[in-house]
Amino acid sequence: MAGQIEEKHMQALTNRSKEVSRKPMSFMEQLYLPAILKGMAITFSHIFKKQPTIRYPEQKRPFSPVFRGLHVLNRDEEGRERCTACGLCAVACPAEAITMEAAERLPGEENKYREEKYAARYEINMLRCIFCGLCEEACPKDAIYLSETFAPANFTRKGFIYGKNELLIPDPVTEPEAYQKARGLKEPTTASQN
Amino acid sequence: MSTTEILFFFLTALAIFSAIMVLVSKNPVHSVLWLIAVFFAISGHYILLNAQFLAIVNLIVYAGAIMVLFLFVIMLMNLNAETEPQKHIWMKLAGAISGGCFLMMLVSLVRQASELNGKTALMAEGNIGLIKNLGKALFSDYVVPFEITSVLFLSAMVGAVVIGKK
Amino acid sequence: MTLLAIDWILLIEKLVLIAIIVFASLGIALYTTFAERKVAAILQDRPGPNRAGPFGLFQPFADGLKLIMKEEIIPNTANRSLFILGPGLAMTAALMTCAVIPWSSHVELFGRNIELQIADINIGILYVFGVVSLGVYGIMIGGWASNNKFSLMAALRAASQAISYELAMGLALIAVLMVSGSLSLKTIVDQQMEPGRLWNVAYQPLGFLIFFICAMAECNRTPFDLPEAENELNFGYHQEYSSMKLGFYLFSEYVNMIMSSAIMACLYFGGFDIPFLNETTLAPNLAAILGVLALLTKIVIFIFIFMWIRWTIPRFRYDQLMNLGWKKLIPLALLNMLVTGAVILYLQG
Amino acid sequence: MSKFVYLVPLFPLLGFLINGLGRKSLSKSAISLIGSGSILVSFVVSLLIFFDVKANGGSVVTLFQFIDTDSIHIPFAFQIDQLSSLFLLIITGIGFLIHLYSSAYMHEEASPHYARYFAYLNLFVFSMLLLVLGANYVIMFIGWEGVGLCSYLLIGFWFTNNDYNYAARKAFVMNRIGDLGFLLAVFWLLSKLGTATYSDVFAQVSSLSSFDITAITMLLFVGAMGKSAQIPLYTWLPDAMAGPTPVSALIHAATMVTAGIYMIARSNILYTMAPATQTLVAVIGLATAIFAATIALRQNDIKKVLAYSTVSQLGYMFLGLGVGAYTGAVFHVMTHAFFKALLFLGAGSVIHAMHHEQDIRKMGALKKYMPVTHITFLLACLAIAGIPPFSGFFSKDEILTAAFSKNPLYYFVGVAGALMTAFYMFRLYTLTFLGQFRGTHEQEHHLHESPWQMTLPLIVLAVLSVIGGWIGIPEVFVENAHSLEHFLAPVFAESAKLAGQEHHLAASQEYMMMGGTTLAIILVILFAVNSYKKYQLSEEETTGVSKLLENKWYVDELYDAVIVNPLQALAGFFKNIIEKSGIDGLVNGVGKLVGYGSRQLRLLQSGQVGNYILVMVLGMVVFILIWFNDAAIMQLLNKIF
Amino acid sequence: MPIQYYIYFCLTLFSIGIIGVLTRRNAIIVFMCIELMLNAVNLLLVAFSKMHYAAGLRQDPATSAGIDGQLFVFFIMVVAAAEVSVGLAIIVMMYRNTHSVDINFLNRLKN
Known part of the structure; x- marks a missing residue:
């Protein structure tokens, strides 16, 4: 009784909910066969339905514009690293996943580093990172941003501590194609279906 | 030696070996399995005697139903070699000896029976074992016993249910 | 040497036939596992296995290889000999059925008239019945030898289920036998091939339904897969098994399915009969090959129906299963038998 | 018609079964309807049979073989002849009236007991019919035992009273003594003749030795003594008054007690051929008649008086049988059935009205309260006293006349008995109906005439008591008017032939005897009425002969001292x-x-199954050894010994 | 095949059954040994049936002599099935009451 009264006042979330019937089954229902055949017709009709499957490595779902994947250390147009090892990102990181060591730019290295100071070592522990994107926001030099790459795989836990060589984007001068690809400018095959 | 004879002796040896194994197995489940082997051998004998129907009925009834029941019961009771009750060694010996005496007596009797000499069982021929002929005899001359067996079955069923429900 | 009296050529012929049929059955079973996954996928709007080979066609080999390569584990407390015997028995019993199935009419090869049936014994159906009743041993022994209570319970379930449904199956069968008047599968198929005669399913629709349901139960297929009820018994009677012994159990289930499909095809759907075609007008060899294809087609359809049902209907509860078997199917089968007998008597005058 | 004779006992049996099985569920009206209706139907069938017999003579109807061995064949057969058809009418006719009467008399009983009563009554009628209809002594014996059983059940109907149970037991035991004689007689017959069927026995009777006949008849008479309450086995009958009054009317006046008469009348040839027994019968009958009459003179219980009167009248019947007047005996059975049933029912009516008060000293002046009962009772008294033209006169006169021609002593003693009868009957009548009422005021207040179910039988029986004798008017009055004698002649033809032509008394002598007796009786009646008209209740002890008579000659005490006590002592000796x-x-x-x-x-x-099997197998081995090697073993034994 | 072979064979099986009954204490095994004995008799019946058939065949090629033997086997199987159902029910009862299938526990007729 109480249940029924409550039900009346309860707002239905969907219109698909069905009341449970405790009536004794009629003869036709006891035969089961009609219901079984109905069910089989339903499953059979699914043979002709369109498959929603996305064949993953080949096909991909389009990401939303705010998707936050693995980090990338950016270069400028001339291929110089933008990071100046200010440490703001490491401060901003709530998971304390980022560490770095700064170094003075030596003469003759102007084509490699954009500022006088640069990060000699820059590591992100991907096992700690929560992909919140605060580092990206904290960076004054637009040196770090979050790409669309996700689900890294590795054999050891150490492998998940990404160093500079994993993080740095390819040089647009020496390897323009890889750079383009990493920037996502040259579209790879994406899932055509939704 | 003809094929029939080879098969006969093979099946005989199999049957006797399996029967002995039924006795000597400590584990009841092994006993059951060996007994099934005996039934298979006997079914083989039936086939050799061209009693096809009995051969297959033997398999269905004994191997397919009765022994499954045995296995069922043994498994339900979880009997195994450890829980197997053992008789005193002297009782075993006495049993084996008296059984052996029994066999010896009967064999010597059969050896004395001269009217059996020259009598043979027809092998692999003859159509009396076919289901058609058996069926005709069963439903004409033996129809009353046949019906009575159905009553027997019913009462056995009821009895088993009553005993089991207690 | 009297041994020479054996017809050696016949022996070789039969051995070859046995080899072909056994391997073909295994092959089909192999692909049935694949088909199962594929059908399940299609019915659930997904592509299913499609990586190994074109359309995933090599998938069953990959599965098999995986099973073979797995570590053999025999539990310490298990009964070794019976533990090994179990899957072997299951597989043997499953394969033995194919001996009496008429795959097609005869072919003429090397001047010999070769019957495409291993043995046309005149009690073929009883033989099938006997072998089916033996199939339960594999499961029971395996389940018991595992020394695991879940396995044992599953084995007992399987045994009681098999015994229960065998009865209804046999009773349904008797009605067919009354129609055909013979126990030989070959004769039954030949009768259905006669012009002007319909397939037995037309005379025995109810009988077929009962037989079909019982066949499903005998094969432990959903909705009757109580012995393998994962949510109650972890995995079922083969819980302790691994590697190829597990493979045997899984395989025997598919072989059983094929064999029961073949038997149903022979009993109710004219076996290798091609509908609306008079085979006698064709060349014997062509007719034989077409016949095999026809039978295979029917088998495939049945297997598809098996799978279709599996992926549609949920599993029975145990008491429902027993109720269905004893309180519904057996009375129905008896009724069917009675009506069939009455009609036959009436037609005979 | 004769082949439907099985219907006569069938209906009472059905009535017994229905009432007996449905006693918990049937309503009282249904019970009485079934109980009385079944007898009425039987009566109708009996009437048809009677007229059939009258027109076509008797026959024997065999239903099936009852005992069928190599040497003895006893069919379950019914004898239909003049005698049995007459008895059928008496039993079913009076039986029906009494059933009807009972339906009102017993109305106070609870429904199951009411049904039990009617079931017993129906069973009794069934047994009695079987007794009468049986074509051989075995069937008769079945009925004989049946009525004994029913009598036991009915006497002890009010089983909560222990005295009644003792009375029932006494009746049963007394009857058993007589039955033993009957049974021995039947065995004797079977062993000598190999048959118990009347026709065969009577045909072969001449092949028996006189000793056999005498012994058989003596033994049969012992049976009759028990059933018909003759000396020395009469004591049960007065005690049997413990039962409901209609039961006394039916069993102890009209039907069961006459079974002995019927049996001897049926076996008349045997008795005719055994003069010694005949003399014994006559003497016992006469002795009983006088003895019981003397006791009846001083009894104060209305039913006890009637009971001793019955014993006395039965004595007259035996006297008739003893002197060869079979027709007279049967005639008296019939008339006695009418007036004694009437008397009992009248007594029942009185008891009913008096609320189960049975002592006549506490009654009186009922004349004005119960006119129908009074008139019918008076008629019955006149009938039993032997006043012409009431029925008792003719039957008693016939017996006495026959007795006179046999031996004048019989006659005079018989007349003395008749005078006593008149005296005690009118003593009873006067005390009950005349004078002034001596009961309590409450009883007086409730005095009433009985309902129609009770008065109707009384009226019918009164009419019968008056006219019942006219079928046996003696030859001296009207030529060939004794229709009963002509009707029964075939049954007694054989005896009549053996006895030879009896010499008839001269008509004048007969007139004189009748006149003298009647006159004496009328005088006695007047004396009785006169002496008891002014009777007042007094406490004084009776002495001398009166006391002796009041205590029934101390016969019960005598039996106790002579038989019962020694037996008990002997039993105690054996037991202890x-x-x-x-x-x-x-x-x-x-x-x-x-x-x-x-x-x-x-x-x-x-208890170890294994051991048993082991022994069994060893036994088989030994058995086979011996069975198949007997020759070798014998050789071995020969060598050793 | 000479009939003596069958007789010897069946006698052997029968005796093995008897020895089993004598030497084992497990009620189920004893029961199984009885089944073994029944089977020995069955086989012998069939062998005799074929012996009579062989004899009858000499006189009449369409004879059905000896068919009775096979029918008896059929009936024995029927009876055996009924016997087993009841017998096993009794053994299960016994197990429930005594927690043993040892026939030596059954040495009392009460309880």
Whole structure:
């Protein structure tokens, strides 16, 4: 009784909910066969339905514009690293996943580093990172941003501590194609279906 | 030696070996399995005697139903070699000896029976074992016993249910 | 040497036939596992296995290889000999059925008239019945030898289920036998091939339904897969098994399915009969090959129906299963038998 | 018609079954309807049979073989002839009236007991019909025992009263003594003749030795003594008044007690051929008639008076049988059935009105309260006293005339008995209906005439008592008017032939005898009425002969002293001495021996199935050894010994 | 095949059954040994049936002599099935009451 009264006042979330019937089954229902055949017709009709499957490595779902994947250390147009090892990102990181060591730019290295100071070592522990994107926001030099790459795989836990060589984007001068690809400018095959 | 004879002796040896194994197995489940082997051998004998129907009925009834029941019961009771009750060694010996005496007596009797000499069982021929002929005899001359067996079955069923429900 | 009296050529012929049929059955079973996954996928709007080979066609080999390569584990407390015997028995019993199935009419090869049936014994159906009743041993022994209570319970379930449904199956069968008047599968198929005669399913629709349901139960297929009820018994009677012994159990289930499909095809759907075609007008060899294809087609359809049902209907509860078997199917089968007998008597005058 | 004779006993049997089985569920009206209706239907069938017999003579109807061995064949057969058809009418006719009467008389009983009563009554009628209809002594014996059983059941109907149970038991035991004689007679017959069928027995009777006949008839008479309450087995009948009054009317006046008469009348040829027995019958009958009459003179219980009167009248019937006047005896049975049933029912009506008060000293002046009962009772008294032209006169006169021609002494003693009869009947009548009422005021207030179910039978029976005798008017009055004699002649033809032509008395002598007797009776009646008209209740002890008579000659006490007490002493001796020391010791000794032996043998029976099977197999081995090697074993034994 | 072979064979099986009954204490095994004995008799019946058939065949090629033997086997199987159902029910009862299938526990007729 109480249940029924409550039900009346309860707002239905969907219109698909069905009341449970405790009536004794009629003869036709006891035969089961009609219901079984109905069910089989339903499953059979699914043979002709369109498959929603996305064949993953080949096909991909389009990401939303705010998707936050693995980090990338950016270069400028001339291929110089933008990071100046200010440490703001490491401060901003709530998971304390980022560490770095700064170094003075030596003469003759102007084509490699954009500022006088640069990060000699820059590591992100991907096992700690929560992909919140605060580092990206904290960076004054637009040196770090979050790409669309996700689900890294590795054999050891150490492998998940990404160093500079994993993080740095390819040089647009020496390897323009890889750079383009990493920037996502040259579209790879994406899932055509939704 | 003809094929029939080879098969006969093979099946005989199999049957006797399996029967002995039924006795000597400590584990009841092994006993059951060996007994099934005996039934298979006997079914083989039936086939050799061209009693096809009995051969297959033997398999269905004994191997397919009765022994499954045995296995069922043994498994339900979880009997195994450890829980197997053992008789005193002297009782075993006495049993084996008296059984052996029994066999010896009967064999010597059969050896004395001269009217059996020259009598043979027809092998692999003859159509009396076919289901058609058996069926005709069963439903004409033996129809009353046949019906009575159905009553027997019913009462056995009821009895088993009553005993089991207690 | 009297041994020479054996017809050696016949022996070789039969051995070859046995080899072909056994391997073909295994092959089909192999692909049935694949088909199962594929059908399940299609019915659930997904592509299913499609990586190994074109359309995933090599998938069953990959599965098999995986099973073979797995570590053999025999539990310490298990009964070794019976533990090994179990899957072997299951597989043997499953394969033995194919001996009496008429795959097609005869072919003429090397001047010999070769019957495409291993043995046309005149009690073929009883033989099938006997072998089916033996199939339960594999499961029971395996389940018991595992020394695991879940396995044992599953084995007992399987045994009681098999015994229960065998009865209804046999009773349904008797009605067919009354129609055909013979126990030989070959004769039954030949009768259905006669012009002007319909397939037995037309005379025995109810009988077929009962037989079909019982066949499903005998094969432990959903909705009757109580012995393998994962949510109650972890995995079922083969819980302790691994590697190829597990493979045997899984395989025997598919072989059983094929064999029961073949038997149903022979009993109710004219076996290798091609509908609306008079085979006698064709060349014997062509007719034989077409016949095999026809039978295979029917088998495939049945297997598809098996799978279709599996992926549609949920599993029975145990008491429902027993109720269905004893309180519904057996009375129905008896009724069917009675009506069939009455009609036959009436037609005979 | 005769072939439907089985219907006559069938209906009472059905009535018994229905009432007996449905006693818990049937309503009282349904019970009485079934109980009385079944008898009425029987009566109708009996009437048809009677007229059939009258027109076509009798026959024997065999239903099936009852006992069928090599040497003895006893069919379950019904004898239909003049005698049995007459008895059928008496039984079913009076039986119906009494059933009707009972339906009102017993109306106070609870429904199950009411049904039980009617079931017993129907069973009784069934047994009585079987007794009468049986074509051989075995069937008759079945009925004989049946009526004995029903009599026991009905006397002890109010089983909560222990005295009634003792009375029932007494009746049963007394009857058993007589039945033993009957049974022995039947066995004697069977062993000598191999048959018990009347026709065969009577045809072969001449082949029996006179000793056999005398012994058989004596034994049969012992049976009759028990059933018909003759000296010395009469004491049960007065005690049997414990039962409901209609039961007394039916069983102890009209039907069962006349079974002995019927049996002797049926076996008349045997008795005719055994003069010694005949003399005994006559003497016993006469003695009983006088003896019972003397007792009846001083009884104060209305039913006891009637009971002794019945015994006395039965004595007259035996006298008739003893002197060869079979027709007269049967005639008296019939008339006695009418007026004694009437008397009992009238007494029942009085008792009903008096609320179960049976002492006549406490009644009186009922004339004005119960006119119908009074008139009918008076008619019955006149009938039993032998006043012409009431029925009793003719039947009693016939017996006495026959007795006179046999031996004048019989006659005079008989007349003395008749005078006593007149005296005690009118003493009873006067005390009950005349004078002034001596009961309590409450009883007086409730006095009433009985309902129609009770008065209707009284009226019918009164009419019968008046006119019932006219079928046997003696030859001296009207030529060939004795229609009963002509009707029964075929049954007694054989005896009549053997007895030879009886010499008729001269008509004048007969007139004189009748006149003298009647005159004496009328005088006695007047004396009785006169002396008891002014009777007042007094407490004074009676003395002398009166006391002797009041205590029934101390016969019960005599029996107790002579038979019962010695027997009990003997039984006590056996029980306490012989059985305790001798038989018990023997039996217990055997038991102890067996117990000891089994304790030893029990060790062999271990209860282990395996051991049994082992012994069984060994036994088989030994058996086979011996069976198939007997020659060798014999040789071996020969060599050794 | 000479009939003596069958007789010897069946006698052997029968005796093995008897020895089993005598030497084992497990009620189920004893029961199984009884089944073994029944089977020995069955086989012998069939062998005799074929012996009579062989004899009858000499006189009449369409004879059905000896068919009775096979029918008896059929009936024996029927009876055996009924016997087993009841017998096993009894053994299960016994197990429930005594927690043993040892026939030596059954040495009392009461309880």
